[in-house]
Amino acid sequence: MIFFMTFAVDAAVFAQNFLLSPSELSCKKIYSDLDDALAHPDDVYVLCLSYCDLMEVPKEILNFKNLQRLSLDGNFIEYLPEGFEKLKMLQHVDLSDNPRLYSRQVIKKLAMLPNLTSLSLSGCRITKLPEEINLLRKLQVLNLQSNYIPEIPYAVQSLRQLKILNLSLNRIMVVPPEIGNLRSLKVLDLSENRIQRLPKEIGNLWYLEELSLADNRIEILPFYLIKLKRLKKLDLQRNRIPKTELDHIQVIFPRTKILF
Numbered sequence: 001m002i003f004f005m006t007f008a009v010d011a012a013v014f015a016q017n018f019l020l021s022p023s024e025l026s027c028k029k030i031y032s033d034l035d036d037a038l039a040h041p042d043d044v045y046v047l048c049l050s051y052c053d054l055m056e057v058p059k060e061i062l063n064f065k066n067l068q069r070l071s072l073d074g075n076f077i078e079y080l081p082e083g084f085e086k087l088k089m090l091q092h093v094d095l096s097d098n099p100r101l102y103s104r105q106v107i108k109k110l111a112m113l114p115n116l117t118s119l120s121l122s123g124c125r126i127t128k129l130p131e132e133i134n135l136l137r138k139l140q141v142l143n144l145q146s147n148y149i150p151e152i153p154y155a156v157q158s159l160r161q162l163k164i165l166n167l168s169l170n171r172i173m174v175v176p177p178e179i180g181n182l183r184s185l186k187v188l189d190l191s192e193n194r195i196q197r198l199p200k201e202i203g204n205l206w207y208l209e210e211l212s213l214a215d216n217r218i219e220i221l222p223f224y225l226i227k228l229k230r231l232k233k234l235d236l237q238r239n240r241i242p243k244t245e246l247d248h249i250q251v252i253f254p255r256t257k258i259l260f
Contacts, residue, residue: 028046046069065087067089070094078101103129107133124147134156144170175197183204184207191213210234213236215239
């Protein structure tokens with residue numbers, strides 16, 4: 001009898017604390033008022049505190065053990081609080097447009113979340129990606145748009161489950177060969193940087209479906225692009241590629257939507 005009761009309690013806890021799919025999360029109520037959320041802590045799966053002029057993350061959010069999507073974009077947050085790592089169910093975190101964010105501390109904290117798959121740090125004035133980025137090994141979506149990042153660190157190659165990587169609107173000049181290790185990538189956005197050439201290893205991204213290279217300084221594309229058999233969209237607008245090569249690219253990718 002004791003075993004049965006224990007099993008029943010464990011089953012109930014498990015039923016409450018399970019990960020929801022994106023479609024399931026989209027059906028959950030979006031709590032945007034902290035007091036309202038605190039009145040129903042077990043029902044809070046999605047919390048949006050965007051553009052609330054927050055200087056710090058409210059420690060009250062640690063009460064939301066089922067929280068799986070958290071939006072804190074458009075604030076003035078610098079650090080994540082002690083105990084943030086207790087939000088074990090978090091899958092999606094948006095910290096975009098927090099210009100005072102201390103990225104190294106934040107990424108260290110986020111690395112302690114076992115289920116984090118999506119992270120947005122766009123518009124955070126990041127000047128250098130910390131090496132600790134390699135700890136976010138379950139990430140599938142990483143948005144680093146609109147920062148001041150000058151180079152892609154070697155550590156990024158550890159993010160082997162990444163499917164979407166947005167590094168547009170930065171100051172990147174060189175794409176390292178290690179980019180070829182991100183073989184799960186489906187979408188890669190490197191637009192509006194200062195890139196002059198691509199490494200041959202980009203041909204290793206066999207599952208890539210969208211590649212955006214618009215508004216760079218590219219003059220020639222590597223032959224190894226021909227290996228990207230699943231490519232559906234290729235954006236080459238406003239580069240320095242000769243017309244003869246652009247015509248050749250169109251022949252190589254007859255079924256790909258190419259923007260010149």
